Amino acid sequence: MSSYDESDAFEGASLAARAMAARGAPYLDELNPAQRAAVEALDGPVLMLAGAGTGKTKALTARIVHLLNTGRARPNEILSVTFTNKAAREMKDRVGRLLGQSIEGMPWLGTFHSICVKLLRRHAELVGLKSNFTILDTDDQVRLMKQLIQAAGIDDKRWPARMLAGIIDNWKNRAWTPANLPASEAGAYDGKGPQLYALYQARLKELNAVDFGDLLLHVVTIFQTHDDVLQQYQRWFRYILVDEYQDTNVAQYLWLRLLAGAHKNICCVGDDDQSIYGWRGAEVGNILRFEKDFPGAHVVRLEQNYRSTPHILAAASGVIAGNKGRLGKELWTEAEEGEKVRLIGHWDGEEEARWIGEEIEAMQGGTRGMRPIRRDEVAILVRASHQMRAFEDRFLTIGLPYRVIGGPRFYERMEIRDAMAYFRVVTSPSDDLAFERIVNTPKRGLGDKAQQTIQRIARANGVPLVQGAALAVEQGEIKGKGGTELARLLDGLTRWGRLIGDASVSHVELAEMILDESGYTGMWQNDKTPEAPGRLENLKELVKALEQFENLQGFLEHVSLIMDNESDDTEEKVSIMTLHAAKGLEFPAVFLPGWEDGLFPSQRSMDESGQVGVEEERRLAYVGITRAEEVCTISFAGNRRVFGQWQSALPSRFIDELPEAHVEVLTPPGLYGGGYGAAGMGGVQSSIDARVAEANVYNSPGWKRLQARAGQRPVAQPGEARNTVIDMKAVSSHSVGERVFHQKFGYGAIIGIEGDKLEIDFEKAGTKKVVARFISAADDIPF
DNA sequence: TGTACATCGTTTTTT
DNA sequence: ACGATGTACA
Numbered sequence: 001m002s003s004y005d006e007s008d009a010f011e012g013a014s015l016a017a018r019a020m021a022a023r024g025a026p027y028l029d030e031l032n033p034a035q036r037a038a039v040e041a042l043d044g045p046v047l048m049l050a051g052a053g054t055g056k057t058k059a060l061t062a063r064i065v066h067l068l069n070t071g072r073a074r075p076n077e078i079l080s081v082t083f084t085n086k087a088a089r090e091m092k093d094r095v096g097r098l099l100g101q102s103i104e105g106m107p108w109l110g111t112f113h114s115i116c117v118k119l120l121r122r123h124a125e126l127v128g129l130k131s132n133f134t135i136l137d138t139d140d141q142v143r144l145m146k147q148l149i150q151a152a153g154i155d156d157k158r159w160p161a162r163m164l165a166g167i168i169d170n171w172k173n174r175a176w177t178p179a180n181l182p183a184s185e186a187g188a189y190d191g192k193g194p195q196l197y198a199l200y201q202a203r204l205k206e207l208n209a210v211d212f213g214d215l216l217l218h219v220v221t222i223f224q225t226h227d228d229v230l231q232q233y234q235r236w237f238r239y240i241l242v243d244e245y246q247d248t249n250v251a252q253y254l255w256l257r258l259l260a261g262a263h264k265n266i267c268c269v270g271d272d273d274q275s276i277y278g279w280r281g282a283e284v285g286n287i288l289r290f291e292k293d294f295p296g297a298h299v300v301r302l303e304q305n306y307r308s309t310p311h312i313l314a315a316a317s318g319v320i321a322g323n324k325g326r327l328g329k330e331l332w333t334e335a336e337e338g339e340k341v342r343l344i345g346h347w348d349g350e351e352e353a354r355w356i357g358e359e360i361e362a363m364q365g366g367t368r369g370m371r372p373i374r375r376d377e378v379a380i381l382v383r384a385s386h387q388m389r390a391f392e393d394r395f396l397t398i399g400l401p402y403r404v405i406g407g408p409r410f411y412e413r414m415e416i417r418d419a420m421a422y423f424r425v426v427t428s429p430s431d432d433l434a435f436e437r438i439v440n441t442p443k444r445g446l447g448d449k450a451q452q453t454i455q456r457i458a459r460a461n462g463v464p465l466v467q468g469a470a471l472a473v474e475q476g477e478i479k480g481k482g483g484t485e486l487a488r489l490l491d492g493l494t495r496w497g498r499l500i501g502d503a504s505v506s507h508v509e510l511a512e513m514i515l516d517e518s519g520y521t522g523m524w525q526n527d528k529t530p531e532a533p534g535r536l537e538n539l540k541e542l543v544k545a546l547e548q549f550e551n552l553q554g555f556l557e558h559v560s561l562i563m564d565n566e567s568d569d570t571e572e573k574v575s576i577m578t579l580h581a582a583k584g585l586e587f588p589a590v591f592l593p594g595w596e597d598g599l600f601p602s603q604r605s606m607d608e609s610g611q612v613g614v615e616e617e618r619r620l621a622y623v624g625i626t627r628a629e630e631v632c633t634i635s636f637a638g639n640r641r642v643f644g645q646w647q648s649a650l651p652s653r654f655i656d657e658l659p660e661a662h663v664e665v666l667t668p669p670g671l672y673g674g675g676y677g678a679a680g681m682g683g684v685q686s687s688i689d690a691r692v693a694e695a696n697v698y699n700s701p702g703w704k705r706l707q708a709r710a711g712q713r714p715v716a717q718p719g720e721a722r723n724t725v726i727d728m729k730a731v732s733s734h735s736v737g738e739r740v741f742h743q744k745f746g747y748g749a750i751i752g753i754e755g756d757k758l759e760i761d762f763e764k765a766g767t768k769k770v771v772a773r774f775i776s777a778a779d780d781i782p783f
Numbered sequence: 784t785g786t787a788c789a790t791c792g793t794t795t796t797t798t
Numbered sequence: 799a800c801g802a803t804g805t806a807c808a
Contacts, residue, residue, distance in 0.1 A: 084797065113798045137798085157804090212798045247797095280796065384794045389799095406796080447784065561798060580795050602794055620795085643793070644799040 025069060027062045027098050035059040038267075038300040039066050042239070045260075045294030046267040047287070051331045052316075052626035053307030053586065056269055060241060061094040063267060064106075067239050068099070079237035079259065080109040083244050085561070087584070088114075091243070108237065112252055114561050116215040119222075119233075126226055127218045134209045134424070135560040139417065140433050141165050141211045148199050154192065164189050168197050172213030173281030175220055175251040177201075207432060216251040223258045234262040245270030245290075249281035257293065264294055272327050273320050274623050276580060278609075278616050288327065305331045307586050309338030311662045312632050316625040318659035323615045331626075339370070339631045341658065344666040345651065348639040349387075349594075353394040355668055356380065356591050359633070360400065360574060363589060370631065375401060376572040379587040381579050381624050383600040386642075387593065388576050395574070405577035411559055415524065415535040416542055420556065422514050426496045427552050430464035439469070442523035444485035450478050466493065492517055500552065507551045511543055579624045590628035595621075595636040595652035614653075621654045634658070 028036060035055055038048045039062045050056035064080065067073050082088045088110050095106065108115060117135070124131040136144070145168075146161040167188050171181065178198035186194060204210060210218065223230040240260050242248070245268035248256070260266035268290060275284040291297045305313055313331045320326070346352040359367075366372040380391055388404060395402045410416060418441055424434035439454070440446040457477065458468025472478050473487045496514050499505045505513070515521045521539065524532050549555040575587070594600055601617035609616070625632055636651045738750045740760060748760040 111798065135798090215798080276795080277797085279794080386793085386799095409797095443784080445784080578795060599794095604794060616795095641799080 025066070027065055031055075031059065031062060032304055034300055034302050034304065035062070038302065039063045041267075041298045041300065042067060042070065042072055043265055045264050045290075045297040047245075047290045047294075047297050047299045048267060048269040048302065049299065049327055049329055050269055050271055050302040051305060051329045052271065052274065052623070053305045054302035054331070055304075055306055056243075056271075056302060057090065057094060059302065060243060060269055061091055061098060063241065064091075064095050064109075065098045073238040075105040076107050077236060077238045078106065078108060078241065079115070079239070080106070080241040081112050081115060081243065081256075082109075083111060083247055085111055085114075087111075087243055111561070112255070113212060113215050116219045116255075117561065119219050120210070120215060123219075123222050123226075123229060126222045126229070128205050129210070129218075130208050132208070132428075134207070134428070134431060135215070136204075136209050136211045136433065137412075137560065138165070138212075139412075140209075143436070144203060144207075144433065145196075145200060148196060148203065152192065152196065152199075154190070159190055159192075164193065164196060167193055168200060169213050170281060171197065172211075172217050173249040173251055175217060175254050177217065177221065208430075209433070213251075216255060220251055220254050220258070223255070230258060231262070233259060238263065238265060240266040242266065242268045243270075246272050246275035246284055246287045247277050247282045248286050249283060253283065253286045260294075266294065271329075273323070273329065273619055274583060276583065276616060276620050276623060278612070279605075288325065301329055303329050303331055305333045305335075307629050308333065308626060308632075309335050309630060311338055311340045312625060312628050314662040315341040315632070315658050316622050318662070319618060319625065319654055319657045320622040322657050323618055340662050340664040341625070342631070342633040342664050342666050343655065343658065344633065344635045344668055346635060346637045346668055349390045349637045349641065350394070351668070352593050352635050352637045353390040356391070356593060356633075356635070357394050357398050357400055359591075360589075361398070373589050373630075374572055375574050377588040378591070379575040379577065379582065379585070379589070379627065380591045380593065381577060381582045381627060383579055383594055383602060383620070385578055387599075391576055391593075401571055401573040402576055403573040405575055406581040410538070410541075413535070413538055415538055418520060419511075419515060419539055419542055420559065422518060422520065423511065423552050423556060425466065426493060426510075426514060427500065427556065429466045429493065429497065432458075432465045435465045435469075438518070438520075439465075439486075439489070442519045444489065445480070445482040446478070446486060447482075450482045450486070453477050466490070489518065507549070507555075508543060508546050511546055511552065515539065515543075579620045582627050583623050586627055586629055588628075588630045590624070590632045592621075592624045592632065592634045593636075594640075595634050595655055596640070596649040597652055598647075598649050599640070599642075600652050601654070618654060618657075621652075 028039065031039060032055070035058065038046065038059050042063075048056070048059065050059070064078060067078060068075060080091065082091065092106065092109055095109075107118075110118075120127075120129070120133070121131045124133060142161050142165050145164050146156060149156045149159070149161055149164065171185065176182065176185070178194065178201055181194050181197065188194065189196065204214065223233075237259055240256065242256060247270070256266065256268075268287070270287050272284055272287050275282060275287070278284065291299065308316075310333055313333055317331060344355070346355060360375065360378050363370070363373040363378065364375065382388055382391075385406070392402065392404070394400075411420075418438060421434040421437040424431045425438060429435075436451070439451065454465055454469045454472050457472045457475070458465045461468065461471060463471075469486055470490050473483060473490065476483070478486055492514075496510060496517075499510050499513075500507075521536070524536050524539070527535075546552075546555055549558065600621070601614050605613035605617050607613075625634075634655065636649075636655065639646055639648045641647075740748060740750060747763050751761050
């Protein structure tokens, strides 16, 4: 095994020395008793159950400082893992601030993935890789799989590459290699999954590449098969800290358990109530089982909340109490009572957006005795990103500045990935995937056929594609325009490659040269689509980002793991984001729209995971409510356009679970008398009327009656919600028994309604199911 | 190779 | 509704 970097040890020692010299421990005095207990229990396993807003990061960073201050470990002997770069950055900043200096000396504070890259580069040869392996992102991954699938003669219509990528990702999350894949998985992907998995891994090895899942999996494999390596790291990492432990998957769990196995100085911080990533492999079980995994573990609960008002906390607690198998926490606060959680129902999604827009504007001036709330203190948290649209539309028309958080990341954009592929080919000419990406971008007249020729020649000679392409040109296998263009590209690649180490050209200039001379910039300049200017702008930003790195390789190395996109504009804007994206954030005012059964909790989640799914959705509700500091407004709409169809739905079952004492029901303006009953005008079935009326009830003082009834419906029966989604278009315009006309089938009577489809008994054509929009009422026909 | 039309599948997302 | 993706045809 290679020795540890001298520099790590050196920097570490000097930092530790300075930390020690800082003397005293003011950071301990700032902690509450629970936090302090968590910080001072340095040795042995510790589980810090940190509720939302209870000062978890504060405790975690204080713990690191305390480890240093007491001389337990030097900075480079502490392994401290997070999930996101953002969390890692924040921890570094805060530890640095506590120590009064920057934290260069903590090389092992980072994300699971970045730490695994470091480890894997040191030991790559143990899993058959070279230490300069490339890291593929999801896009590369799928393209590679597509090739394998086609080569295997599988119809990728029925069995899409994305699906296989998802399956393999899941396997990797569970730390299943092709060799130890359980028999239960044999049938995956039409029975060809296991075989393709093995093939895919072999191909990655050939390409000297890994995907994200491999980073963890390979390191776990190394630890499991090379005890000497494992032992060295067990000794080296004297203390381990884990953030967001409830989000760890099996591979990460194994990784941690292996590393902590000897000394068991592991401190896991998390909140089982905020586990919302089960669908991507996170195992809440990891945190629930902690005390069994580490007998004698010290469990500390952080329950004093510094974020929200008592009403908000009580509402959140009331909802989360519906989950079983919790470790159990009760948040409390010393804050003043404040506003109750506000609940409001609307006729449809547009009205909901309109009302929220107006409410935000009213808040700027301060409503009902509340302090004025700035736009950037407001967040709208939605379950699914398609809900954002209504808000964007509305806010654009009223000119309310907003910002959407999440969405496609900078480094995932097409133009950025193309540019990076150019850089990759230039810095490592054997990067076949990158070459494939750029060989015909911009269009060089190198279609499928030319690319196959290149592949064939490269394979026949056992060389990478770039060399294969060179041979193809030499041998005159690619003729005409394509040949000339390819020759020019190859020429450029060699020229740029020579300039890499050249002191007369900075890497930033080189990057610009590559993009210009390859014709890539020109391609977008000539593009007349509206997004072209934005893409050119992004390319400029990419080049600017390069300045912060020493060279192209250094840049590529970092960028493959850093996918975040901090926007630097400072205008006060309302934030719109998904509930998932909101985890870890907080806002004075939070709007939670779309609380309808089927949307939230999401139908899919319930169908696929049943009770477990509902519980995860409930945790999502809990996360949403606990983001709010001062005012939290929950809303639902009776009708909503989903996939172009009007659908009506019941208010979310989570609304039933809000404790009445902490909720104020608002009445939307312009809701006269019958309100939701309006849908019944067309003579709708009574059962539908009843459901719509039930929705209406939330807007009135009669909401309380429903609260009383809520006990009869503590948890939804499977399949219940499915029946509650009713096509409003069908509801408002047709009803069973109605006489109708169809252009092709003539007259008939409706005998059933199913979504947008009507079952009709036609006088001449018999019983048929037809789409509602082809139907008109019989007396509408003008002849 | 490029463009026009059809078809499909639509939760959540980090690294 | 809508966007991504694939197929048919110029």
